[in-house]
Amino acid sequence: MLANEDFSRGVEFLQGDEFETRDLLEYVTGENVIVGSMAAVALAESGELEAASRQLLVTLSRMHERVRLILFHLLGREADHAGRCVVEIVVHGDPEWDVAEDLAPLRDLARNAPDDGTTAAYSDLLRDLPDGQLEMAQARLQLIREPALAPVYREILERRSKLIDVDFLASIGRVRSGATPDPATVVASPALVDAAGEIQNLLDDDPARSVLLVGESGVGKSALVKLVATRLRTQGWTILEAGTQQLMAGQMYIGQLEQRVTELVNRLRGRRILWIVSDLHGLASAGTHQYSTLSVLDMILPLIERGELALLAEIQPRAWARLQTTNPRCVTAFAARRIRPLGEEGTLALAREWSERFGLIDGTPALAAGTLNEAWQLAQQYLGDRASPGNLMHLIERTRDRLTAGGTDMRSLIMGSDLLATLSQLTGLPTNILDARAGLDVEALRDLFHRRVMGQPEAVDCLVERVAMIKAGLTDATRPYGVFLFAGPTGTGKTEIAKTLAEFLFGSPERMIRLDMSEYQTPNALEMLLGGERGERPEIAGDASLVSRIRAQPFSVVLLDEFEKADAHIWDIFLQVFDDGRLTDRRGVTADFRHAIIILTSNVGGAVPNGPGLGFSPETPVFETRGVHRALEQSFR
Known part of the structure; x- marks a missing residue:
């Protein structure tokens, strides 16, 4: 066809001044096979084919098969290196183009490539290509399978092995x-x-x-x-x-x-x-x-x-x-x-280094020596779920972050009051509980409980005394802040008093974790407490377990509602919590209950006669203390 006189006249006509390069490019991808072939030859004879090759290669899928055949022939004739021509085609060719349709002409070109076993002639064609383009070229070379291009294939494999897909990561x-x-x-x-x-x-x-x-x-x-x-x-x-x-x-x-x-x-x-x-x-x-x-x-x-x-x-x-x-x-x-915890001396030395590095704008350390010692004591007392030095560093870093929120510089020393405010945010405990220098208005606290829960003076006194002990630091540091059992019929205020305690002590009624123990009547219910070891999505199920919730927020009130309905194995688990203040899930991750208050409720001994008073007060004959104790002893082992 290239030697046909009519074809040659058509090529000459397309080389006229009335046709621009963009017109010829459109003809190459057009529906008319003859005109498209003429346009390709016209580009080659006018010396513009090499410059326009990239534009043509990205449209290969729109070209007729015969036009592609002529184009490949022309590109190979123009190129100094036939193998380089093939590599450029497979690298920059239209992603929609099926290379299997044109294996014969590509193999013919590849056979003319010098087989020197190196990739020096191709390096610039492969440089800085994304992984997707290299993968496409690799697949196409694998189909062509010409020995002269084997070094290029290996080079692509090596380059792909070093590329990092940041978007995927x-x-x-x-x-x-x-x-x-x-x-x-x-x-x-x-x-x-x-x-x-x-x-x-x-x-x-x-x-x-x-x-x-x-x-x-x-x-x-x-x-x-x-x-x-x-x-x-x-x-x-x-x-x-x-x-x-x-x-x-x-x-x-x-x-x-x-x-x-x-x-x-x-x-x-x-x-x-x-x-x-x-x-x-x-x-x-x-x-x-x-x-x-x-x-x-x-x-x-x-x-x-x-x-x-x-x-x-x-x-x-x-x-x-x-x-x-x-x-x-x-x-x-x-x-x-x-990695083992640091002792007091090492932790304080580390905190002093931090204080100097992140000090005031004039170079003064962020914390005075006395304030640093106070921070250590607070971290030991209230952030015991973290080992040293993490507890102290967490407290002082969070304090600095709070004081420099909005990008402001540190212009004054971190004071004890700043530490207490941060600790209050972390734990939910009010500052008058955290601050040893502040007093606790016990009567005001008692009045708060009485306003929220009617007719429960004994239970109120019990909780008020416990809050006072927490304030004074007199609780057992190895056990929960407190464990209480409230017995009485439904509707007497057991849940409400727990909510009130959570709101006062930890800042929100949302800090109360309520477990309906009637759902824990079989040994299999252990997974609801500890999280499943297996399951299609165990980490999701684990997030709802008691262990995960306490790990997320150790300063909480845990309400075990109708505790007597739980299985005996569940009782044993909680006995461990009451004694050790810790609970480990099935994967070996431990939750710290030492800053939680645990309230058990029970309806045992809670039969209400006609005309009782509100609540589970001692004035109601059915709640005579010895009778309730007997009922509890019969129900619990």
């Missing part, structure tokens, strides 16, 4: 890259700084050695993670922070999570990406369901063992002890490092 969790340090500089003890260097070497080794930080909440695991992450970022690493909750988000059906984990692993393996997991125990149960016991941790353990994934994870000691039993492979897969 950001859809999973928080991504940080580049050498820019974190806005909040980490203040760490010398021991943590030394540990950071060791962990950095383990992660940066070849193959990478994943690390597990074992320690109670507050010992400095998260601070150590930040130190390591900051150091690795300066060496070109990308950081992904994604725990169980982020990984499970939106995964509703069986198979979805497995697919997401597979996609994530494919984008992490072999790359300089550190995956930070704050709750490794969650991965050990995430994804299991009644048809499969395979968890997310089970899926990624082989890659961790081979060093294809680099994980820096956190876990609490009890959860780690349990995980070693249920999944022994973790012992060898991770380099476990135990």
Whole structure:
């Protein structure tokens, strides 16, 4: 066809001044095959084909097959390097174009490529291409399968193995890259700084050695993670922070999570990406369901063992002890490092360093020595759910954040009153309870209870005395603030008095956690307390468990309504809570009940005769103390 005289005259006609380049480009992709072929040749003979090649390649799917054949022939004739021409076609060709339709002409071009075993002639064509474009080129070269292009194929594979899909990672969790340090500089003890260097070497080794930080909440695991992450970022690493909750988000059906984990692993393996997991125990149960016991941790353990994934994870000691039993492979897969609490001297030294680093604008430390000691005492007394130094650092950091809200600078020292205001926000306790210098108006508190709950002087006196003991710091530091049993018939104010206590002591009636114990009549109900170990979405179910709710807010009133209806195994669990002030879920995560008040209610002995007074007052004969005690002894063992 190219040698046909009529065709040649048509080409010459299209090279006339009345036709611009854009007109010829439109003809190439038009419906008329002859005119389209003439336009392609006209572009080549006028020397404009090479400049217009990218515009033509992105329209390949709209061209007729015969026009594409001529175009490929012309591009190969114009190119100094036939193989380079093929690579440009497969890299920049229309994504909608099916390369299988044109294998013959592409293979003919590829056979003319110099087979020197290098990719030097193609480097600029592959540079800075996104993963999607490289993936498309890889698939097309795999179909063409010409030995001369094998080095290009291997080069694409290598480039893809180093690319990081930041958009995908950001859809999973928080991504940080580049050498820019974190806005909040980490203040760490010398021991943590030394540990950071060791962990950095383990992660940066070849193959990478994943690390597990074992320690109670507050010992400095998260601070150590930040130190390591900051150091690795300066060496070109990308950081992904994604725990169980982020990984499970939106995964509703069986198979979805497995697919997401597979996609994530494919984008992490072999790359300089550190995956930070704050709750490794969650991965050990995430994804299991009644048809499969395979968890997310089970899926990624082989890659961790081979060093294809680099994980820096956190876990609490009890959860780690349990995980070693249920999944022994973790012992060898991770380099476990135990992080222990700092003593008083080390914690105060760390706080002084923080005070100097984040001081006033004139360089004065943020806290005076006396205020720092007061902060230590408050943290020990009221933030016992965190270990040192985390409890003290959390208190002073939150205080500074509150005082500098809105971007203002620190212009005055942090005072004791500032610490108390922050502590009140954290716990819900009123400042007159927290402040040892302030008095407690016991009579006003008693009047508050009497206004809300009628006819219950004995119960009111009991709770008022307990609040006074909390104020004076006379409660047992190893047990809950208080455990009470209120017996009486329905409608006598047992729930209302608990709400009133929650509102006064912790700032809101929402701080009362009510459990209907009639729902806990079988041993299987333990999962409702402790959270399920397995299940299609165990972390969601766990959020509604008592353990999870107390971990989220340890300063609460826990109302165990109609306690006598619960199974005896449930009673045993709560006896442990009453005695130790702690409860551990099935994954080994502990909840601290030492700052909670637990109120049990019971209808035992609550038969009401005709004409009783309101409430469960001692004036009502049926509530004669010895009779109620006898009824309780018969009901509870």
